[in-house]
Amino acid sequence: MQAISSNEITVLDKESVTLPKGFKAGGMHCGIKRKRLDLGYIVSEVPAVTAGVYTTNIFQAAPLVVTQESIAKENKIQAVLVNSGNANACTGEQGLTDAQEMQKLFAGELGMDPHYIAVTSTGVIGELLPMDKIKAGIKQILDKENEGEENFKQAILTTDTCTKEIAVQFNIDGKKVSIGGTSKGSGMIHPNMATMLGFVTTDANIAHEDLLFALKDVTNLTFNMITVDGDTSTNDMVLVMANGLADNELLTKEHPEWDLFVNGLKIVCESLAKKIAKDGEGATKLVEIQVSGAFSINAARAVGKSIISSNLVKTAIYGTDPNWGRIVTAAGYSGVPIEPNLLGVSIGEYKVFEKGLPCPIAEEEVKGYLENENVVIHVNLNQGDYSATAWGCDLTYDYVKINASYRT
Template sequence: MPTFSKNEVVIFEEESIALPAGYRAGGMHCGLKRKKLDLGYIVSDVPATVAGVYTTNIFQAAPLLVTQESIAKENMIQAILVNSGNANACTGEQGLIDAFEIQKEFANELGIKEHLVAVTSTGVIGELLPMDRLKAGIKQILHEEHEDEANFKQAILTTDTCIKQIAVQITIDGKIVSIGGAAKGSGMIHPNMATMLGFVTTDANIAHEDLLYALKEVTNQTFNMITVDGDTSTNDMVLLMANGIADNNQLTKEHPDWDLFMNGLKVVCESLAKKIAKDGEGATKLIEVQVGGAFSTNAARAVGKAIISSNLVKTAIYGTDPNWGRIVSAIGYSGVPIEPNTLKVSIGAFPVFENGLPCPIVEADVKKYLELETIKILVELNQGEYNATAWGCDLTYDYVKINASYRT
């Protein structure tokens, strides 16, 4: 068994949800999409403590309602069933009936209680699930040929161009603890959850209340700090399962290794969030906005979100146009009281605005920097000691093409 230094977080870029002990995953094509995999699962060998965060959209899809109701019974689940190609959102009473039905079908296949199955869907809004295809798929999905973690990561995708995965390992109480994650998301991405599904597994032993605290805290620093297009979906969900198989002493906020666990969880969620932002529909660049010197964390986050949400900033970066005025304008309407004469803005290593005035720049040098795949915008407010980082992407012609023909 490998050993790590006490405070080390070891990253595995090619691993994800099956690295933690006691989990398996798979996926298959059941006919919701034309050819691609569209039905996936995660199963734990034992019931796992679970925490979830969900979209703030008032039109929460049927599977979210079913999953939240189920989790509330014991704060535990043992399996997750995911379909892509159909969101089962805005489908009324029948949508709820269908979500409960597929939950029951999968629970029967596993031989576990129905409420131990979380269900989630992603895809086109307003269409009923093709239940005959789903039921047939559920009957087959646990077959050996479908059990492959790679299949799961493919089955959850919609307009994504790549899978999103990562895993880490840490040492807690002398035990190797693993945390793995997989996600989907490319469009309808905005702070406070968007068209993204995130699945995180760990073999850590941790109580529900502390697990939920950890997920909410880390989500506010990661998934809630990304945007692609300003749209918040009906189906967003992040679920974190902890099955305790690592057999560490139960983690709480008072445990001496609590900060290490939080750091490991943040590494996983931040990596997934950045991959979602980078894979924005039609995107060519990842934009990272670092805000420092704020009078509160919320103020720093608000400024960062305002910048990455600005279509004018996003299009300027796509066009490699060092138009710092768009950045300053976004800061000005962020809702945060700003002192213009103390503000400093840089694009990469190039200061562009300071003390209320533009900085002299060699425009060709900044344009060359903006040709890179990752662009950093640095904002120093000089009003305090708090900071935050936000992530987004450029806005391209292809974004319009993808979404103009999404249903066809």
Template sequence: MNKGTIKGEITLTQATSTNEIVVLENAGITLPQGYKAGGMHCGVKRKRLDLAYIVSEVPADVAGVYTTNLFQAAPLLVTQESIAKENKTQAIIVNSGNANACTGEQGIQDAYQMQKEFASQLNIQEHLVSVTSTGVIGELMPMDKITTGISQILQPEFEAEENFLQAILTTDTCAKHIAVQFTIDGKTVSIGGAAKGSGMIHPNMATMLGFVTTDANIAHEDLLSALREVTNQTFNMITVDGDTSTNDMVLVMANGLAENDQLTKEHPDWDVFVNGLKVVSETLAKKIARDGEGATKLVEVQVNGALTAEDARAVGKSIISSNLVKTAIYGTDANWGRIVTAIGYSGVPVEPNLVKVSLGSIPVFENGLPCPFDEVEAKSYLEQETVQIFVELNQGNSSATAWGCDLTYDYVKINASYRT
């Protein structure tokens, strides 16, 4: 099976219903009412699409989470400043191929110019445009190409969600999207998502961009609360290579066109909305992890029996971030010692004699000692496209799941010549 097929299999094969949420594998950010998207080639890249947009018919309440890297790129600074004015966004303009990071005052002015040019095309206030960039760090934006592209991008031939999905990619090997629908107050509410990310991926927002649209009626503060809760369980639980980038963000737009009663934490269907947002975010997070640069496997670590959710997340992140664990999985080596070691340096006060570790259904460590297991069976399991590691701490009732990928020779090849 080729690599592209492996990565594509993360999508669901049919719509399914879970807790009143219908998952639509072939839909995305334009499924909710009142949104359109598109993309084009403007010349930042040599051939591939590199400029994209999302537009809502009306200003939308917006919430965002951003990279923890102290070197935040110019678009993030401009977007955060703009959103702070009234917590609304009506449009997002995105370019790939150039990160506009570490570009000084000129980079800030270029981000403002992108915002101004797109706002002019839409005839809306400038602060209602969010700006996003991804690509090579430290190079000034080719603003002549960008502004020419913005002046043309709203033409009908460029409007297509698939164009958007392709235009935001860098080293990704596939587009990433998903949507869900559910009913609130008798109204059909939709949430759609799209993302890019393949390398420089690490918990606490990495080189990834996430775009989520919904037609739900929900105020900014509650939307932000839901996003932060869900992000800690999804986007902040993935890693590819341990690097946290300069440009990364997740933005959620809620334009209210579903006309449900305004959602708050007191609304009886609040959990339905949050779970829908979690399904979208988790699906995108897993697609990013599976599409890790050079990766051949999705690795899922499930930690149970922790004293707190924070402890469970810390243990999961520690295992999924270990290069020794990742290379062992690539080599189909059931080296449980590397997993146990990662648990031990996670910073969580575990009791070694209580810990149990399994590769899929195969126990490999329990009660402080290795378990007898069939090496051939374990190797065969590690050859699968999705590998699950189960950790039971036996100290409490909290759990968490983390996702990552194996670390391969191709990762080195890709990143050894990223700029060239």
């Protein structure tokens, strides 16, 4: 456990969605995947104010359609049911029927109305769900042996190599407030909710419109600033459930401690985003692009995302090649009007490009830096006061191997 420098927010690296009051979670193997856990749940003691952000892919999977319709009824849900191994995407009317049936069956086990259930799926696209296995799983999933957030974290994974979790705690109105989160994502990751699922819980008492505002704002700074391979999935979603059991005064943008809550949410989402980027399929390195000196925040984001999305940059980092030309080129085609003679680029502490010209570098020293697991590239546009950070990973031989045989 570590406390950030402000001493207002405590970060707990090993905690997750069950840290906030009133939440429990679990998972089990129902048979969608051969051996690993593949069906998970989160349940709140009471209906929770819920906000979500969703993929921008036109082909939205059936569970996303069902979940968005359910949240729209009251802006609340009380439980989430997730399956992995099958995305239930591009499955037509039968896919919608199956997602609705998952919702109704789990609602029956919990004794609540179906619209309080969010459903989501992740895995192979274009195959119908094995509903016989899912039905049998739903009947057993609330059994004691399936309880625990570790089971939930394992049940949502696909090609991920590890679980991703974090939680924070802080005081609002003298009440301890917790935010916990877990996510899955390793491939098909690109800005605009990429295959990425994120689940965040909090016991904060907060108004729906303000929770949605905070989530969208934070998402633009975190989940929408990562990329692994440039693909945006059909199933991406982040949900935040706030059940109000911390009993603080209602949080709105006018609350004196509003910024504290938003900062806590940002810490959770940024940590999960970076863990997704680092766990990119076949990746060996987390790459961070720090852009400064932009004339607008959108310009800074665009340059950062352009560089982190470049396959040539990503392969150079994998090969420990300090090829600054690829970085400059990616910045140049970002669509942002950059002044070349003002641009500066550093790889770690090594300045490699300044004012339109290359800098003399100790090649072997920079190559040595690029062997680190965490690589930072700084790009200064020298055109203003705005900055942004993007995250991604290197592109390796293993990425090709994993995705060449994904269905087999």
